[in-house]
Amino acid sequence: MIKAKGYAAVNAVNELIPFEFERNKPKNHEVLVDIYFCGICHADIHQSKNEYHNTIYPLVPGHEIVGRIKSIGKDVTKFKINDLVGIGYFIDSCRHCSSCKEHEEQYCENGITPTQNAKLPDGTVTKGGYSDCIVVDESYVLKVSESLKPAGVAPLLCAGITTYSPLKYWKIGKGHKVAVLGLGGLGHMAVKFASSFGAYVTVLSGSANKKESALSLGANHFVLTSSNEEMKKAALSFDFLIDTVSAKHDYNTYLNLLRKEGTMILLGVPPEAPQLAAFQLISQRRKIAGSFIGGIAETQEMLDYCAEKNITAEVEVISPDYIKEAFERTFKGDVHYRFVIDAKRIYNKIKLL
Numbered sequence: 001m002i003k004a005k006g007y008a009a010v011n012a013v014n015e016l017i018p019f020e021f022e023r024n025k026p027k028n029h030e031v032l033v034d035i036y037f038c039g040i041c042h043a044d045i046h047q048s049k050n051e052y053h054n055t056i057y058p059l060v061p062g063h064e065i066v067g068r069i070k071s072i073g074k075d076v077t078k079f080k081i082n083d084l085v086g087i088g089y090f091i092d093s094c095r096h097c098s099s100c101k102e103h104e105e106q107y108c109e110n111g112i113t114p115t116q117n118a119k120l121p122d123g124t125v126t127k128g129g130y131s132d133c134i135v136v137d138e139s140y141v142l143k144v145s146e147s148l149k150p151a152g153v154a155p156l157l158c159a160g161i162t163t164y165s166p167l168k169y170w171k172i173g174k175g176h177k178v179a180v181l182g183l184g185g186l187g188h189m190a191v192k193f194a195s196s197f198g199a200y201v202t203v204l205s206g207s208a209n210k211k212e213s214a215l216s217l218g219a220n221h222f223v224l225t226s227s228n229e230e231m232k233k234a235a236l237s238f239d240f241l242i243d244t245v246s247a248k249h250d251y252n253t254y255l256n257l258l259r260k261e262g263t264m265i266l267l268g269v270p271p272e273a274p275q276l277a278a279f280q281l282i283s284q285r286r287k288i289a290g291s292f293i294g295g296i297a298e299t300q301e302m303l304d305y306c307a308e309k310n311i312t313a314e315v316e317v318i319s320p321d322y323i324k325e326a327f328e329r330t331f332k333g334d335v336h337y338r339f340v341i342d343a344k345r346i347y348n349k350i351k352l353l
């Protein structure tokens with residue numbers, strides 16, 4: 001067994017605390033990754049607070065991981081020691097259902113194995129990247145270019161692929177008017193990708209102070225959602241609206257911004273179910289859809305695209321003892337635009353409680 005150090009939520013209300021646990025040594029097809037950076041996704045906050053009523057404590061969150069291969073199992077062919085790699089939202093899937101065969105493992109009919117909070121057949125629970133190392137099957141590990149700053153790459157493993165995948169699926173680009181609702185981790189990557197693909201991008205945000213940076217991220221236009229006047233002007237204007245909001249909000253208000261046959265793509269997962277007024281869809285033959293992260297092949301494609309175009313996330317690198325504040329600030333929308341934990345700065349200094 002390998003001794004690992006990390007941070008864990010031990011219940012729904014208290015802050016995360018230093019935590020020591022064990023990981024299995026890499027089996028034949030597995031690699032041991034020395035973690036350098038891990039992003040803080042809002043899903044980690046939902047899960048730490050047990051907002052979906054399925055959290056198994058102690059929970060070690062983290063699924064936006066970048067690090068270097070420290071050791072490999074005897075049958076590993078894709079990687080060698082010291083390679084820079086990434087790990088995202090899941091570390092396994094059934095590998096034989098139609099989704100897995102179509103390289104869309106995220107929609108595995110038998111269920112993916114998430115990097116965190118998944119109960120394995122042997123009774124253990126997967127522990128994520130708020131830690132100093134992780135062991136993963138090589139098929140679910142991504143190659144990361146040495147040309148990008150690794151802290152800015154970490155959020156690509158969830159926020160990046162989650163926004164890249166729907167833009168690709170709906171072939172969004174030149175000639176499309178796209179709205180991005182919520183300028184946080186996912187939202188700012190949606191802006192970067194949509195503008196890189198040539199779309200006309202509008203940010204819909206509740207935070208007036210994000211206007212300037214929205215434009216510098218590549219947005220063409222900014223709408224303050226609390227301004228009735230600005231929202232009125234935006235009615236019936238978008239082909240697509242990408243909803244990244246993490247908290248309860250009124251979908252009907254935003255559906256109204258879509259033009260005829262426009263599509264609202266849900267990415268955010270508010271814990272409470274929304275109310276949907278059928279008329280908002282019927283009146284303009286609008287559509288509402290959802291999208292979940294991305295498959296391994298598409299995640300690799302996205303990472304390669306980012307290396308080619310020099311795209312990374314905007315990050316605030318923190319030490320693990322700042323996780324509590326980072327959670328609070330993210331929850332309030334005060335995130336610019338992803339907190340990333342520097343594993344090297346911290347875990348070797350952790351004094352276990």
Ligand code: NAP
Pocket residue numbers: 040041042043044046158159162181182183184185186187204205206207210244245246247248249266267268269270291292293330331332333334335337
């Ligand atoms: P985040 O960084 O916290 O960003 C969410 C943004 O939504 C905030 O910055 C804020 O933007 C806006 N917002 C927050 N509360 C709001 C409210 N009450 N009303 C209106 N707007 C509000 O979160 P994230 O990491 O991007 O994740 C966003 C959501 O996507 C989460 O629910 C997460 O679990 C989910 N997610 C889904 C997938 C998937 O595969 N579909 C993958 C990863 C995450 P403004 O300040 O601009 O208003």
Ligand code: ZN
Pocket residue numbers: 041042043044063089158159
């Ligand atoms: Zn995530």
Ligand code: ZN
Pocket residue numbers: 093094095096097098099100105107108109110111
């Ligand atoms: Zn499958």
